[in-house]
Amino acid sequence: xxxxxxxxxxxxxxxxxxxxxxxxxxxxxxxxxQPLLTRIVTNVAGRHPELFAxxxxxxxxxxxxxxxxxxxxxxxxxxxxIPRLRAYNRGSSIEHDVFIxxxxxxxxxxxxxxxxxxxxxxxxxxxxxxxxxxVVALRNALDDMDTTLxxxxxxxxxxxxGPVRLLIDMANRFSGNKQ
Amino acid sequence: MxxxxxxxxxxxxxxxxEKWRDFYFEVADVAPIDKVFLGEVICSKRAPLFYGEFxxxxxRLEKAGKQIVFSTLAEVTSNVDRRxxxxxxxxxxxxxxxxxxxxxxxxxxxxxxxxxxxxxYNEDALEFFAKNxxxxxxxxxxxxxxxxxxxxxxxxxxxxxxxxQIFGRIGLALSARCYxxxxxxRVKDTCKFICDIDEDGMDLTxxxxxxxLTINGIQTMSYTYLNLVNEISELQEIGINNFRLxxxxxxxxxxSKVFRSLLDGEIDKEGASAMLDEQDLGxxxxxxxxxxxxxxxxxx
Amino acid sequence: xxxxxxPELVCPAGTPAALRTAVDAGADAIYCGFxxxxxxxxxxxxxxxxxxxxxxxxxxxxxGAKVLAAINSFPTAGRTNIWKEAINDAVSIGVDAIIIAxxxxxxxxSKNHPDQRMHLSVQAGASSAEAINFYCSRFDxxxxxxxxxxxxxxxxxxxxxxxxEIEAFIxxxxxMMAEGRCSLTNYVTGKSTNMDGVCSPANFVHYEEDIDNNLxxxxxxxxxxCIACGQNAGYPTICKGRYNADHRGAYYAFExxxxxxxxxxxxxxxxxxxxxxxxxxxxxxxxxxRSVVSSFRNAIDGYARGETPDISDxxxxxxxxKQTEGAFKSKIWR
Numbered sequence: 172x173x174x175x176x177x178x179x180x181x182x183x184x185x186x187x188x189x190x191x192x193x194x195x196x197x198x199x200x201x202x203x204x205q206p207l208l209t210r211i212v213t214n215v216a217g218r219h220p221e222l223f224a225x226x227x228x229x230x231x232x233x234x235x236x237x238x239x240x241x242x243x244x245x246x247x248x249x250x251x252x253i254p255r256l257r258a259y260n261r262g263s264s265i266e267h268d269v270f271i272x273x274x275x276x277x278x279x280x281x282x283x284x285x286x287x288x289x290x291x292x293x294x295x296x297x298x299x300x301x302x303x304x305x306v307v308a309l310r311n312a313l314d315d316m317d318t319t320l321x322x323x324x325x326x327x328x329x330x331x332x333g334p335v336r337l338l339i340d341m342a343n344r345f346s347g348n349k350q
Numbered sequence: 351m352x353x354x355x356x357x358x359x360x361x362x363x364x365x366x367x368e369k370w371r372d373f374y375f376e377v378a379d380v381a382p383i384d385k386v387f388l389g390e391v392i393c394s395k396r397a398p399l400f401y402g403e404f405x406x407x408x409x410r411l412e413k414a415g416k417q418i419v420f421s422t423l424a425e426v427t428s429n430v431d432r433r434x435x436x437x438x439x440x441x442x443x444x445x446x447x448x449x450x451x452x453x454x455x456x457x458x459x460x461x462x463x464x465x466x467x468x469x470x471y472n473e474d475a476l477e478f479f480a481k482n483x484x485x486x487x488x489x490x491x492x493x494x495x496x497x498x499x500x501x502x503x504x505x506x507x508x509x510x511x512x513x514x515q516i517f518g519r520i521g522l523a524l525s526a527r528c529y530x531x532x533x534x535x536r537v538k539d540t541c542k543f544i545c546d547i548d549e550d551g552m553d554l555t556x557x558x559x560x561x562x563l564t565i566n567g568i569q570t571m572s573y574t575y576l577n578l579v580n581e582i583s584e585l586q587e588i589g590i591n592n593f594r595l596x597x598x599x600x601x602x603x604x605x606s607k608v609f610r611s612l613l614d615g616e617i618d619k620e621g622a623s624a625m626l627d628e629q630d631l632g633x634x635x636x637x638x639x640x641x642x643x644x645x646x647x648x649x650x
Numbered sequence: 651x652x653x654x655x656x657p658e659l660v661c662p663a664g665t666p667a668a669l670r671t672a673v674d675a676g677a678d679a680i681y682c683g684f685x686x687x688x689x690x691x692x693x694x695x696x697x698x699x700x701x702x703x704x705x706x707x708x709x710x711x712x713x714g715a716k717v718l719a720a721i722n723s724f725p726t727a728g729r730t731n732i733w734k735e736a737i738n739d740a741v742s743i744g745v746d747a748i749i750i751a752x753x754x755x756x757x758x759x760s761k762n763h764p765d766q767r768m769h770l771s772v773q774a775g776a777s778s779a780e781a782i783n784f785y786c787s788r789f790d791x792x793x794x795x796x797x798x799x800x801x802x803x804x805x806x807x808x809x810x811x812x813x814x815e816i817e818a819f820i821x822x823x824x825x826m827m828a829e830g831r832c833s834l835t836n837y838v839t840g841k842s843t844n845m846d847g848v849c850s851p852a853n854f855v856h857y858e859e860d861i862d863n864n865l866x867x868x869x870x871x872x873x874x875x876c877i878a879c880g881q882n883a884g885y886p887t888i889c890k891g892r893y894n895a896d897h898r899g900a901y902y903a904f905e906x907x908x909x910x911x912x913x914x915x916x917x918x919x920x921x922x923x924x925x926x927x928x929x930x931x932x933x934x935x936x937x938x939x940r941s942v943v944s945s946f947r948n949a950i951d952g953y954a955r956g957e958t959p960d961i962s963d964x965x966x967x968x969x970x971x972k973q974t975e976g977a978f979k980s981k982i983w984r
Contacts, residue, residue, distance in 0.1 A: 311695030315665035474754025500727035525801030
């Protein structure tokens, strides 16, 4: 795996890399990934009940996540009673309170606690519109987790945890992110 | 109830010495004002500009029966600031209003006033200042009604008179950097007193054309003019008896007459409000802080 | 080894995880606050419950680090009990010091818990030897956190004239206004920096990106800046905004989005007598804490060994990707 890591190249943005990575994927049939997403969000919520205390009222908010180089949107509702993570086809109009947009690579780095989200924002790699209070609460709640969200995503796959974590690392490398 | 006092706070702007002198002459001659606060609060570099006229102004104000209070600098960073603060706070001729904690270092065992630039937000702070010799405290204009009310209860017990600003632009922030100098591509040390071109400060407009803030040297002020004409009777009910007008290049004397008439019951607040609305200050009024909402807002 | 004094590295933490990160990255002390209005970083999702502070303090102690509790906003009359409870909780937990800004709370702490170590917060705005000496004479202040408005030469003078230690900021966000004396946020939002512990509260911040990727930042009713596509952004604070004056077009009237970085002044600060070096950023992520704390750990240890370490990789973490030595280097900044 490491041998195929393209390695850092100056002047290439994370976005450009991630688009390359995206091309390796077939178009995503949403009905296939939806159960995975549900499993991920339920698992994370179950492992980290303290997340919701930090979120406060923002747990009722709808976070629309836009991996800008992917064919889909993700809608996160971190409600402690029924946490939801849903995929939607790009182009459909989706009601939301917060819109977070960045390349898949950028978002992956962020949930893997590899990079400071303020720095991404200063650099305009991350675009945020809508309810800024909810974004700040979500960021701070996720940042207080001892494991990273990416670890938890991997853990959601039970026995497949190892291979999935490897995939995430691969994706991180393919999208030009520093490890 | 004590007769309400109407006071003129320190002039915050850099006026020409003649303008500065004539303003206080007019205050002495025609303004129904009880206390006048003199002294440079904003910039130690400006202070010497007024020395030539200072004694004449003091004499005229005293002759007119005005009580004079000497206000100190609000921020001390450089050696010049430190020397000026020492000189101001040690002045033997006047009652001193401290605008920075540094002044309290020199005011040991001496009764004094605490100005609005020193943070006094709660009962414990007020009690500390009172025991340290403060007899008058001018509150920060961002204090809402509930806070003023709670503070006045303890102030009464400790024999401290509270004062509230009711008119004029609001000082919102102080900085080490001079923004007047910056606006003219200079720095504080090489400013050549460029702030003297703006008698009521330099307005800042947002990129969308909305008037927003006003620059006065190292100070950032509200663009709006504070006006508590509608709240003054409520303040009196709370027990506030000292009301401060912050001076501007025009309209201050007239405002003092309107507020005096209002305090004396000669006119009602609608009448007073209409009279204050007549004069064009070039900026709208605000009263938001008092109501616990955004300071720039005007609530009727 | 040279005989250069090695100052304490004081690092921020907005969450228990950030505190552990800072300890693990080599912080000598961590400052943090309780949830609610009692500290100057009252942000959604940030800060510690009493139980979390207790646990975090044990973690720090077990790893040889100190915890400094920031109770450094100004209680409004009628609700001082919230601040007093916070002080009492911090004392019960056994934090190493409490950082206080309000003179009334300093009085309360010194009277009720005379043995508790007290630091004077940057929010107290004590910028001169006279002001600091006044505080020290009235309360047993062990350390003052200096406002970010003095030059190193001025810091040296202050040091020579005061009886307590000095803590100075070396990295992070740099507010343009004198600390503890800014009502700009309250003027625009009705929430006070001093009384509520907020600066540009997130629920009043709105970002609008147009079709050309120009980003307008709005605080309440007012447009603070409009950043063209490709330009770097900063925090949505009034003092980092762009405005017009009548005599000139749009400019950063106070300061551009920029962060403080005193890496190159570290030896001078240490020589000036600074006992503790402080990193700003309780609102930042663990990733920021990890990078900045370990960089400065290496730098301080390097200087102590007489080396000149290079800290060039911190630029990406700065606001607007720009850094300044601010007021510290010379009076020209003013």
